[in-house]
Amino acid sequence: MNSVSQSRRRRLSAAAVLGAIALTATACGGGGGSGEGDTVVIGYTGPLSGGGAAYGENVKVGLEMVIDDLNADGVEVDGNPVTLELKSLDDKYAPSTAASNAQRLADQDKAPVVVSPNAGAIKAIQQINSGRSNFLISAYTSDPAIMQADNPLTMMIPPNFESYADEFSETAMEHGGKKLALLGTESEYGQQWTKSIKDAWSEAGGKIGGDNSVDYATVSDFAGPVSKALSEKPDAIFVGGPSQPTALIMEEARKQGFKGSFLVMDQAKLDEMATVTKIDNLKNSVGVLPVSEYEDPGTKDFLKKFAEKAGEKKVPTSETALNYQGIAIIAKAMEVAGTTDDPEKIREAIGQALPEVDDKYKVNGFPDEITEQGHLLNPNLEATFLDEDGKYTKVPIEQVSDDK
Structure with a gap:
């Protein structure tokens, strides 16, 4: 009787250990050692309602397109497959709301990069992205003040106006x-x-x-x-x-x-x-x-895919195309840096990543360098x-x- 009881306890104990191991493996599924790979959030805060909604939606469409394409092609960082996921928050063009959104995306969703398409919003986000929370700002604005802030974790996409x-x-x-x-x-x-x-x-x-x-x-x-x-x-x-x-x-x-x-x-x-x-x-x-007048390697296919997604009557704008390019650059920088969660290393790798980006993602005057301040430069701006x-x-x- 006592022997049977001890045997049963041993079996239960072994089962508990195995269960704990299984739970630990499940919980760490996005941690870099799983065969299923990581899921990495690309954050976006922009105007998705109110007067700026059309502008904000143009940006969002470009982000959705590039994330779909990158996931289809496959992103691999440090030997592990990575799935990109877009999380979007509406800031109604309010800089304070944008900063709160960016903080939330970085802290709760662990986004290593947050996209913002508004100069005032970007300036507010620059106050918080290199301190308690570290994340890279993918800045869609042509305001040179963004670069003059000397923020080490900002990548500015469009040309200086x-x-x-x-x-x-x-x-x-x-x-x-x-x-x-x-x-x-x-x-x-x-x-x-x-x-x-x-x-x-x-x-x-x-x-x-x-x-x-x-x-x-x-x-x-x-x-x-x-x-x-x-x-x-x-x-x-x-x-x-x-x-x-x-x-x-x-x-x-x-x-x-x-x-x-x-x-x-x-x-x-x-x-x-x-x-x-x-x-x-x-x-x-x-x-x-x-955008339709550009002759980059990926422009024609991009225009075709855009029409399929947004409809023939919708016009692809630089908000869509340049943000499409921008995230492709960041994804390649993650691969070069060998990390998805170290924004400093990702930022440092952008220059090396630029020539390695696949031609399909070059759609709207693709840059060939990034300045020390973090501005992507297209050598043939027109x-x-x-x-x-x-x-x-x-x-x-x-x-x-x-x-x-």
């Missing part, structure tokens, strides 16, 4: 004249653009009228501001904010008889605006080059001029320094 000012001014003058009206958006970013254009236009020998900037987010009737700007009889008008209101301002200017040229800030996309207004209203404009025939002509752009 100040690079465009000189060439935009020269091109607009060639196709218009010397008198410029200002009708940009009143946002902080819009006013930075306005100042940059004013400086470049003046240096090129042009004259500038009054500042008729308008709040693109709240104003819906642009007849008054446009009329005021046109009363100065300009040869060219600087416009820009989100694509939809920018298109409506340009349409209103044409309705009121404006025949000159437009300088369009990089937030607005000419091909996207052509879905809002007739292309005739957009002709004689200088702006950023549409803008475009939409001529009177509705054709795009590429305009080479020389990139300026991010230093103050």
Whole structure:
């Protein structure tokens, strides 16, 4: 009786040990030694509701596309397969909310990288990403202040917007004249653009009228501001904010008889605006080059996949394409660094990773270097001029320094 009882206790004890081992293995399934591999969260905080929802959704689509493609191709870090997972949080364009979202993604979801597409939000996140929580910011903004912050864990994706000012001014003058009206958006970013254009236009020998900037987010009737700007009889008008209101301002200017040229800030996309207004209203404009006009190795396939995902009527923007490239670069940097959870090593590996990224992920002016500050640089940056025939002509752009 006693012998049977002892034998039974031994069997139960062995079963308990085996069960504990099994539970431990299950709990550590994402820890690097499992044959099933790790799941790594790519965090995203952006405007997914309210006035900026369309912009935020453009970014999100690019992230979804690249994560699907990377998982299909296979990501392997330090000999282990890795599955990428996107977790998105809505910040409604509020910097404080974006910072809270980023902290949550890093702390709760263990995201080694958080994507943010808003300069104000990025500046807020830079206050918290290199301290109690360490994570890399994939920064989608062309505001050079992001690099001037000297944050060691920031990767800036688009070109510095100040690079465009000189060439935009020269091109607009060639196709218009010397008198410029200002009708940009009143946002902080819009006013930075306005100042940059004013400086470049003046240096090129042009004259500038009054500042008729308008709040693109709240104003819906642009007849008054446009009329005021046109009363100065300009040869060219600087416009820009989100694509939809920018298109409506340009349409209103044409309705009121404006025949000159437009300088369009990089937030607005000419091909996207052509879905809002007739292309005739957009002709004689200088702006950023549409994604469809790029000739990178992966551009055609990217456009096809985008149409399948978003629909034929939806226009792929640089928000979609550049964030697609950005995460492909980070995934390759993880492979090069041999880690998914050390943001410092991932950031350090980006330069080495760039030439190793597969051609399929090169879709929108792929960078060939990253500066010490963390800015990805495309060696062949181009803008475009939409001529009177509705054709795009590429305009080479020389990139300026991010230093103050």
